[in-house]
Amino acid sequence: MSLKTRISAYTLAVAVVWSPGAFAQQMKAEVLHWWTSAGESAAVKVFADQFTKAGGTWVDNAIAGGANARTAGINRMVGGNPPTMMQFNTGKQFDELVSNDLLRDMESQAKAGKWRELMPKPIVDATVRNGKFYAVPVNIHGQNWLFYNTKVFADAGLEPPKTFPELIQSGEKLKAKGIIPIALGGQPNWEHNLFRAVLVGHGGADLFRKVYGSRDQAAAKSPKMKETVELFGKMRALVDPGSPGRNWNDATALVITNKAAMHFNGDWAKGEFLAAGQTPGKEYGCTLVGEGGGKLVIGGDVFVFPATKDKAMLATQDKLAEILLDPATQIAFNNKKGSIPVRMDVDVSSMDVCAQKSHAVLSDPANQVEAMELLSTPNFSGAMQDAVTQFWNNPNMSADAFIEKITAAMRDAS
Amino acid sequence: MSTVSISTPAVTAPNSHGRRLFRKRLPAAMALLPTALVVLVVYIGCMVWTVRLSFTSSTLLPKLDWVGMTQYTRLFANDRFVTSAENIVIFGILFIAGCLILGFLLAVFIDQNVRAEGIFRTVFLYPYAMSFVVTGVAWQWFLNPGLGLQKVVRDLGFESFTFDWIVSQDMAIYTIVIAGLWHGSGLTMAILLAGLRGVDEDLWKAAKVDGIPTWRVYTSIVLPLLRPMVVTATVLLATGVVKLYDLVVAMTMGGPGIATEVPAKFVMDHLFERNNIALGTAAATIMLICVVSILAPWVYARYVRPQGRHA
Numbered sequence: 132m133s134l135k136t137r138i139s140a141y142t143l144a145v146a147v148v149w150s151p152g153a154f155a156q157q158m159k160a161e162v163l164h165w166w167t168s169a170g171e172s173a174a175v176k177v178f179a180d181q182f183t184k185a186g187g188t189w190v191d192n193a194i195a196g197g198a199n200a201r202t203a204g205i206n207r208m209v210g211g212n213p214p215t216m217m218q219f220n221t222g223k224q225f226d227e228l229v230s231n232d233l234l235r236d237m238e239s240q241a242k243a244g245k246w247r248e249l250m251p252k253p254i255v256d257a258t259v260r261n262g263k264f265y266a267v268p269v270n271i272h273g274q275n276w277l278f279y280n281t282k283v284f285a286d287a288g289l290e291p292p293k294t295f296p297e298l299i300q301s302g303e304k305l306k307a308k309g310i311i312p313i314a315l316g317g318q319p320n321w322e323h324n325l326f327r328a329v330l331v332g333h334g335g336a337d338l339f340r341k342v343y344g345s346r347d348q349a350a351a352k353s354p355k356m357k358e359t360v361e362l363f364g365k366m367r368a369l370v371d372p373g374s375p376g377r378n379w380n381d382a383t384a385l386v387i388t389n390k391a392a393m394h395f396n397g398d399w400a401k402g403e404f405l406a407a408g409q410t411p412g413k414e415y416g417c418t419l420v421g422e423g424g425g426k427l428v429i430g431g432d433v434f435v436f437p438a439t440k441d442k443a444m445l446a447t448q449d450k451l452a453e454i455l456l457d458p459a460t461q462i463a464f465n466n467k468k469g470s471i472p473v474r475m476d477v478d479v480s481s482m483d484v485c486a487q488k489s490h491a492v493l494s495d496p497a498n499q500v501e502a503m504e505l506l507s508t509p510n511f512s513g514a515m516q517d518a519v520t521q522f523w524n525n526p527n528m529s530a531d532a533f534i535e536k537i538t539a540a541m542r543d544a545s
Numbered sequence: 546m547s548t549v550s551i552s553t554p555a556v557t558a559p560n561s562h563g564r565r566l567f568r569k570r571l572p573a574a575m576a577l578l579p580t581a582l583v584v585l586v587v588y589i590g591c592m593v594w595t596v597r598l599s600f601t602s603s604t605l606l607p608k609l610d611w612v613g614m615t616q617y618t619r620l621f622a623n624d625r626f627v628t629s630a631e632n633i634v635i636f637g638i639l640f641i642a643g644c645l646i647l648g649f650l651l652a653v654f655i656d657q658n659v660r661a662e663g664i665f666r667t668v669f670l671y672p673y674a675m676s677f678v679v680t681g682v683a684w685q686w687f688l689n690p691g692l693g694l695q696k697v698v699r700d701l702g703f704e705s706f707t708f709d710w711i712v713s714q715d716m717a718i719y720t721i722v723i724a725g726l727w728h729g730s731g732l733t734m735a736i737l738l739a740g741l742r743g744v745d746e747d748l749w750k751a752a753k754v755d756g757i758p759t760w761r762v763y764t765s766i767v768l769p770l771l772r773p774m775v776v777t778a779t780v781l782l783a784t785g786v787v788k789l790y791d792l793v794v795a796m797t798m799g800g801p802g803i804a805t806e807v808p809a810k811f812v813m814d815h816l817f818e819r820n821n822i823a824l825g826t827a828a829a830t831i832m833l834i835c836v837v838s839i840l841a842p843w844v845y846a847r848y849v850r851p852q853g854r855h856a
Binding site for chain 2: 201317319510525
C-alpha cells in the first residue's frame, strides 16, 4: 500500500467515525431523575412528550430513590460520561458540582427568560451560584401544609386550628373522642418535617432561618425557641402508638379513612387523597398553621445540565431548558406532580384549591420561607434530624436537653 | 480453604529444572492473576482509600487534605454512632448465640428420624431464602401494635395483651434480633444437620452400651465432633452481623428515634445522603478495625501457628 492510499484510507476512516456527530440533527437527551411513583412518572412524561414533539428523543433514566439517583449521576459526571440533564432538589445538593466546574451555567437563558423576575426569590437564591443560574427550577413544593379531615372536624364541632397552641387544644378534644389527632409517619425525616412546620409556624420565619441557615446558637437558646420546642414536645401525646416506623402515605391514609384528623406533610400528599377519589376543599382541607396566617416553606425540584463541549448536546440542553419553563407545560407538569408552577406569572385558575392557595400565599414575598434543603447542608440537616428524632421518641427528654443537642449539632456538623 | 499442591517432576538436570518448573507453574500463575489483581486493587485498594479519606475533610466529593483525628473525635462524640456500636454488640451476641442454639436444637429434632423430615427441613430453611428486606417488612407488619400480633390477640378478647416492642425505644433492637433469628437459624440448622449425619453410628452404639444418656452424648461427644460446622456457621453468621443494614432499614428505619441504628446504616447515610464522606469513612474504618481485631487472633491460631509448629 502506497503512502497516499494509506492516508486517504485514514481520512476516510476518520470521516466515517465523525460523520454521525457532524450530521446529527437529531436531539437525543438522556435524563436522569428519581420520579418513579405513578404520579411522578406521569408528571415527567409531560416533559418527555413535549421534547418528543419538538423533534427530540427522550431517553428516560429513572432511578428509584433520590440518594441512589444522585449517587449514580454524580459518579457519571465525575467519570466524564454525564447524562444530558439530571434532577436535583432545589438547594445545596449540587453545590460541589458547581465548585468543581461540572455543571453548565444557564445564565444567558435565564437573562433572556427573565427568570429572576418570574420566580420567587428563595428559589432564585437557591439556584444561583456566584451570580449565575446553574440549574433550571421546575416547580415549587410547599412542605408544611396541614391536611385535615373536614368531616372529623365538623362532627367534633371544631374549626381547623390557626395556631399551634390552638392545635394542641383541639387535638386533646379530638383524642378524648377516640380520634387520632395527628397522623404521623414515624420515620426520622417526617418527624423532622413536623418539627420544621412547628418551628416556622410558631417560632417564625426569622427563627427558622437562624436555626437552619446561619446556625445562630443564641437564637437556638432564645425563650421563643424553648416555647416552640415545648409545643412540639406536647404534640407527642397527640400521635397514636402505632406511629413509629410508619410510612408517610400510611399516615395520610389515616386521614383519608376518617381515623385521624390532621396530617402535616408536603403538597405531594395530595396525590394520595386524589388516588382515594377525594377532592381538596371537600373531604379534606389544606391550611397553614402559625402566627400571622402562616408561612409556606418552599422547596422543589431543579434540573442541572452537566458541562460539555459537545455542540449537539449543548443545543439539546438549550431546547430542554426552554421546554421545562414553557407556561403550558408548567401547568400540565405541576398538576400531575402536585406542586405549583415555578413561574409566578402563569394562570393557576385551572389548578385545584390547594394549589391556588399556595400560589396566593406565595404572591406575598413575606410568606416565602426557604426550605431546610435550601438553607442548610445535608450534613447539618442530618444532624438536626438525629436530634429531633431522639427528642420526639423519648418523652423524658427535656426541651433544654434537646436545645443542647441542637447547639452541639450547630457547632460540630460541617 | 484448601491448598493446591503441584507435584514437582523428578529432578533430572538441575539446569532445566528451574525452567521446567516455571513453565509448569506459569499457567496456574496466569490463571490466578486476575483474582490477585481484583483482590489487590478492589479490596485492598478500596480499604486503603477509605482509611485515607477518613483523615480528610471530604464532604460530597473526595478531597485529599489532612485533618488528623478530627473525624474520629466527632464520631465518638456522636450519640448515634455510639448507640449504633452498642446495638451491633447486642445484636451480634444474641444473633450468633441464638442462631447456634436454635439451629442445633432444630437439627437434633430433625435427626430423630421424624416423619416427613423433608417438609420440616424446607420449612425451617425457607426463611433463609427470603431477602432481609422482605423479612423486615413482614416482621414490621407482624409486630406493629395496630396491625399485627397485638391487635389479633386483643381482637380475640384479651384486651390487656400488649406486645409493642417494635415501637418502644428500649425493646426495639430485640425485635431486630427476633427477625434475624427467624431468618438465620434455618441455615445454621442445615449446616449442623449435615454434621450430625456425619457422626459415626458406632459412636452412638458404643455410648448406648456404656449407658450414657442421650443429652450427654450430644453435649460431650457429638458437639465436639461438630466443631468445624459450628465454626463455619459462626463465620457465616458473623458476616451477617457486620453487614446488618437492610433488615433495619426495612423494619424500623433505625427508629424509634435512633434506638435501632447500626454502624452500616450510619456509614451509608453519611456517605450517600448527608454528603459527609469523611465521617462515613471514619465509621467504616472503625468497623474494619473491629472486624480485623476479632479476626486476627483466629487467623493466627488457624493458619499461622500450626505451620510454625511443624517447621
